[in-house]
Amino acid sequence: MPAQKTAYRKNFLLIIIFLVLISITFVVALFISYSLTSKYVENEFSSKKVDVLEQTLKPYYDFFQNKIPEIQFYGGFLDSASARKYASTVFKEYRFVKKIVFYDVQIGTREPVVLRANNLDISVKAIYLYGQGKNKIWGARQRHIGDEPDFTAMASKLRNYIAFSDTTRLPSQDEMYKTFWDVKPNKITYTNTLRPLDVKNYRELLRGKTVSEPYKQNMMTFYLEPLLLKVKNTHHELYQNVSIQPVVYDPIDSEGNKLVTEVSFPGAFSDYKLFFSSEQGYLTAETNRRFMPIGAAVLVITLFLVAIGWLIYRNLNVNIKLFKLQYDFINNFTHEFKTPVSVIKIAGSNLKGDGELTERQRKHYGKILDEEADKLNDLMNKLLSFTQLENKSINIKKEEIVVNDFVERYIDTFKIKYPDFKLNYTSNGVHTFYTDPVLLGSIFQNLVENAYKYSHPKKKELNINIVQKKGNIVFSFIDKGIGIPRHEQHNVFKKFYRIENQYNQNGSVGLGLAFCKELVNFMDGEITVNSKVNEGSEFIVTLPNEN
Numbered sequence: 001m002p003a004q005k006t007a008y009r010k011n012f013l014l015i016i017i018f019l020v021l022i023s024i025t026f027v028v029a030l031f032i033s034y035s036l037t038s039k040y041v042e043n044e045f046s047s048k049k050v051d052v053l054e055q056t057l058k059p060y061y062d063f064f065q066n067k068i069p070e071i072q073f074y075g076g077f078l079d080s081a082s083a084r085k086y087a088s089t090v091f092k093e094y095r096f097v098k099k100i101v102f103y104d105v106q107i108g109t110r111e112p113v114v115l116r117a118n119n120l121d122i123s124v125k126a127i128y129l130y131g132q133g134k135n136k137i138w139g140a141r142q143r144h145i146g147d148e149p150d151f152t153a154m155a156s157k158l159r160n161y162i163a164f165s166d167t168t169r170l171p172s173q174d175e176m177y178k179t180f181w182d183v184k185p186n187k188i189t190y191t192n193t194l195r196p197l198d199v200k201n202y203r204e205l206l207r208g209k210t211v212s213e214p215y216k217q218n219m220m221t222f223y224l225e226p227l228l229l230k231v232k233n234t235h236h237e238l239y240q241n242v243s244i245q246p247v248v249y250d251p252i253d254s255e256g257n258k259l260v261t262e263v264s265f266p267g268a269f270s271d272y273k274l275f276f277s278s279e280q281g282y283l284t285a286e287t288n289r290r291f292m293p294i295g296a297a298v299l300v301i302t303l304f305l306v307a308i309g310w311l312i313y314r315n316l317n318v319n320i321k322l323f324k325l326q327y328d329f330i331n332n333f334t335h336e337f338k339t340p341v342s343v344i345k346i347a348g349s350n351l352k353g354d355g356e357l358t359e360r361q362r363k364h365y366g367k368i369l370d371e372e373a374d375k376l377n378d379l380m381n382k383l384l385s386f387t388q389l390e391n392k393s394i395n396i397k398k399e400e401i402v403v404n405d406f407v408e409r410y411i412d413t414f415k416i417k418y419p420d421f422k423l424n425y426t427s428n429g430v431h432t433f434y435t436d437p438v439l440l441g442s443i444f445q446n447l448v449e450n451a452y453k454y455s456h457p458k459k460k461e462l463n464i465n466i467v468q469k470k471g472n473i474v475f476s477f478i479d480k481g482i483g484i485p486r487h488e489q490h491n492v493f494k495k496f497y498r499i500e501n502q503y504n505q506n507g508s509v510g511l512g513l514a515f516c517k518e519l520v521n522f523m524d525g526e527i528t529v530n531s532k533v534n535e536g537s538e539f540i541v542t543l544p545n546e547n
Contacts (some may be wrong), residue, residue: 018309026302030295037291041238041283042259048235049276050264052242055232056274057265063094064188064267071218072192079104080128087130089319096228099131103151105191105217108205120162120205122155122217124148150189150221153182158191158217160203168197185271193221226265226272230357237286240278247273253508259283300404342371347372396436396523397545402428402464410444411464414452418460423451425464433473434546439519444513447477447539454483454537468545472525475541484531492529516541 013089016424024113024221067090071078078086090097104125127148137488159177165171171179171193182189201215226244233242254536257280264273351357370473404427411423433440451462484492495514520527524544531537 003467009532010408015313019306022302022306022309026298027498029298029302030513033294033298034287034291037294038287041287041290044235045259045276045278045283048238049274052232052239052276053263053265053274055234056229057269058232058454059094060096060229060267060269063090063097067094068220068222070189070191071190071220074218074389076192076194076216076218078102078155080126082218083218084130090222091130091132094366095230096225097222098131098225098228099129099223101150101218101221101223102128102130103148103221104153105155107202107217108214120159120202122158124151150182150187151219154189154191157182157384158194161194162199163206165199166533167196167203182230183267186268187221187223189219189270190222191217191334224268225351229269231274237289238278238283239276240282241276242271243275245275247271249273249275251277257281259426272402275287320435343372344369351463355501396439398434398436400434400541401437403427403433406433406440407444407464407466408443410448414448420457420460422461423448424462424465425466427466427499428468430468430473432468435523435543439523443475443519443541446516447541450512451477451479451481451537455479469542471545472542473545475543477541478537480536483533483535483537484529485533489531493527 070086074082076494080102087100087102090100104127106123108121157179161175165175176193180191180193198215229244231242231244233239245262247270251260258277259280260275260277262273262275264270346366351362351365407425407427411425414421414423448462452460455461459480461480463476463478465478466472467476492513493516495511517527520541520543526542529537529541530540
């Protein structure tokens with residue numbers, strides 16, 4: 001009975017929809033992740049400039065917070081020699097310091113006065129200028145004080161601090177910064193801080209007290225050159241060019257194909273800024289670099305989903321094949337049983353009929369019953385043997401057989417059964433073989449039956465070659481039948497598998513070659529096939545020759 005075509009239908013539309021959805025999801029995921037990566041790079045371009053600023057100004061912060069306050073250690077007794085030595089260390093460590101002016105300040109004297117507040121005279125005994133040349137530090141004393149705005153500003157701060165500060169407590173950091181520091185664009189003026197006792201003494205001078213010796217105070221002005229700062233681009237992946245520019249700098253091509261950003265310097269460098277610029281392609285390359293692992297992760301996830309889908313499909317496909325095998329098995333097995341049963345029923349009906357049967361008719365019906373019973377018995381034995389092989393419930397009973405006698409016996413049997421079947425064999429040096437004759441006979445019977453069944457009516461021919469190779473006996477069954485397509489050759493040994501052709505339309509259970517495969521495996525051997533369509537097939541059985 002023909003199988004229904006709709007019984008094993010696969011919904012390829014669902015497979016196509018699944019693949020399309022996976023592909024769309026993959027493309028959308030790539031697009032979104034790339035867009036987010038690009039946006040993230042642009043945000044970093046705007047925010048990471050602070051890191052570059054911090055690293056670039058790190059020497060300046062060290063100079064401001066650590067080096068300048070070292071003047072305090074001299075306690076106001078810094079002279080020209082020690083000031084020169086101090087200046088040399090500054091020039092050596094901080095290249096952006098262009099020159100230093102040292103004021104040897106005295107408080108409480110009538111010498112040339114720069115600023116006077118009642119009886120508190122703050123004057124300059126001498127001014128020294130230090131700078132750095134190509135290979136040495138130079139210094140010079142300025143004998144003419146002239147107009148010194150930096151000194152005047154700091155002296156005014158000192159006067160106010162002496163007059164109004166609270167000597168009962170230590171000054172706060174903010175008070176100290178406002179009094180003893182004067183930060184202006186490109187220069188910093190600093191004077192050593194006063195102790196509470198010093199403030200009390202200076203305050204006595206404000207009230208008219210005179211002193212025999214003036215008090216000493218040190219003051220320095222540092223002239224800075226921001227362009228001598230070393231730019232430390234800690235984010236080369238984001239900033240193609242980083243430069244120090246004046247605050248008013250505004251390039252003409254800023255609206256071109258470049259991305260620009262900037263950040264202003266603090267304190268004494270407030271007239272300058274860090275200017276950052278990168279070509280659009282430069283950031284695109286960084287975006288691509290960062291996107292690669294993300295894209296790879298998206299690809300891996302997509303492949304994982306595809307693999308899961310494929311496993312589900314394969315599982316369904318296997319179930320469909322099992323269903324098809326089961327359906328074919330029931331269909332064909334029913335047919336195989338139905339034909340002998342029908343024949344037996346007809347013969348039995350004729351035998352029990354009312355009419356008288358001749359001796360010839362009785363023998364004929366008896367022969368039919370016997371042949372059909374043998375078919376049913378053979379089919380049941382094959383199924384039973386197959387089940388026993390799979391469950392390993394039979395034992396190999398080996399004995400020594402004479403190869404020529406064994407093969408000739410089967411050839412003679414098949415010649416009687418199939419008079420039109422041309423059978424030949426050759427045995428090259430193989431005389432005896434130690435094996436189970438029943439199992440080997442089953443292999444012979446199935447392979448010879450297949451060769452006859454699947455051969456053209458005028459080409460029913462089989463050659464059996466037997467040779468010994470490396471301790472094995474090799475049986476080759478070579479026919480000139482219809483052949484097996486290449487894509488079907490790996491399936492022919494599967495249980496219940498049938499190749500659709502005109503030679504098995506009348507029913508085939510699909511157990512013959514699968515039974516041979518199980519037998520050979522059970523005997524620790526191997527079976528293979530070489531075949532060409534319309535030219536024939538060669539089944540090669542290799543069995544161990546154990547003496």
